[in-house]
Amino acid sequence: MAYTPKKIETKWQRQWEEEKAYEPDEGLERKKKYILSMFPFPSGRLHMGHVRNYAIGDAFARYYRKQDFNVLHPIGWDAFGMPAENAAIKHGRHPKEWTYSNIDYMRKELNTLGISFSKTREFATCDPLYSKWEQEFMIKMFEEKLLYRESTTVNWCEDCHTVLANEQVEEGCCWRCDNEVQLKEMDGYYLDIKRYADDLLGDLTELEGKWPSQVITMQKNWIGKSQGLEFVFELTEASKAKLGGQFETYSVFTTRPDTIYGVTYTALAPEHAITKYLMKHDLLSKxxxxxxxxxxxxxEIERAKEGKEGYDLGLSVIHPLTQEEIPVWTANFVLASYGGGAVMAVPAHDERDFEFATQYNLPIKRVISGGDALPYILEGTLENSDTFTGMKNTDAKAQIIAFFQTKEVGKGVTNISYAIGV
Ligand SMILES: [Zn+2]
Structure with missing residues (x-):
C-alpha cells in the first residue's frame, strides 16, 4: 500500500480534530502529565529544526496518552521582544501585524505535521492576557527584591535605537545597519539570579553522568561562581593629592589570596572611575x-582578540600586608563588569599577568616554590610570604582570608558573574 501523505494525514488529522483527541480533560481522576516543548519564535516559516524538535515532544505526549495519562501538551509563541522589533524594522511593518500574521501561517504549517498539541490552550507571549500576568510577576519580583535596577555600560546603536548583545556587534559596528556602536551608560533592570547560584550548582551535580560533561562545565562557567578575597588598596598620599582628594582607596577581588605577597602591580579597567578622572583632568598625556x-x-570580545595593552597611570597604592608601594596601571584585559573593575597582578603565578609584566618590564616576584619556569601556576609551598612561608599554598588561601578579616582590611566573598538583564 502506498503512503500518500496528503490523503492519509488529512484523514486522520480531521478525525483527531473532531474527537478533540489531544485536549486534556478537566477531571482529576487520571494521572496528569504536562509536556511542554520550547515555544517557537514566529519568524515566518517552519524549518527542519522545528520539525525535529516538536516530533520529539509529540512522541512523548503520545506515549503517555497510551499509558492513560491525562496529557497537557500545549503550544505557544515566543513573540515578544527584540527579535520581533528588529524584524518589524527590517520589513517596515508594525510589529503586531508582522507577528500575528506569521503566527497564523506557522500554525497552519504545524497543523499539517499532525503534532498532538492542545488547540484550546495556545497563546502568544505578546497577547495582552499573557503580558498582563508577566507584568504582574515582574512587580512581585521587584517587591521581593529579585529584580533590581542598575546602571551599566551597554552597546547602543543610535540608528536602530536598540541595545545590542555582544554577539550583535561586528567589528565595532551594528550587525543590522553597520552603524558604529557606542558604549552608553544606561539604567537597566536585572534579575538577581545570583541568589540561586548554589541551588543551580547543586542541581548540576545530579546531572553528572546523564548530561555530556562539557555541557555541565559550560553551565558551571556560565554561573561563574568563584570564592576569594576582597580587599582595598589604599592610594599613597601623593596619588591621593594627584586625584584631587577624590579617591582614597579602591577595592579588588582575587581568587588567589595565597599569592598576595607576589603582587607587583595592580590594574584598573579603562572605564574605572579613577582612569576616567585622570583622562578628564588631563593628567595623562594626550x-x-x-x-x-x-x-x-x-x-569585551574585541578587546580579548587584541594583544595585551596597558598604560602606567602614574599612581601608586600601598600593599595591605607589606606596605610596599605598587604601581597602578590600566589594562585592556581588566573588565569593568568583574570584581569592581580592578585587579591585583601576580606575574610569577598567573599567565596573563606574566605576559603583561614581561611586555612592560614590570617586576616579577615568586611566592610559590616548584619548578624553575615562570609563570608557575601549579600547587606548591609558599615562599617570600612572611608568616605564611612554608605553608602549602592551597591551605594558605583560607588562612590569608582570615588574616585580612582579623586586620579588618578585607573579607572572604563569593563572586558570581551571572546576571540576567530584562
Ligand atoms: Zn543599527
Missing part, C-alpha cells in the same frame, strides 16, 4: 588618553 579612549570604545 596620546595615552586617546589610546585608552579607543579601548573604551571596544567591546
Amino acid at each position: 596620546n595615552v588618553s586617546n589610546k585608552i579612549a579607543k579601548i573604551i570604545n571596544m567591546t
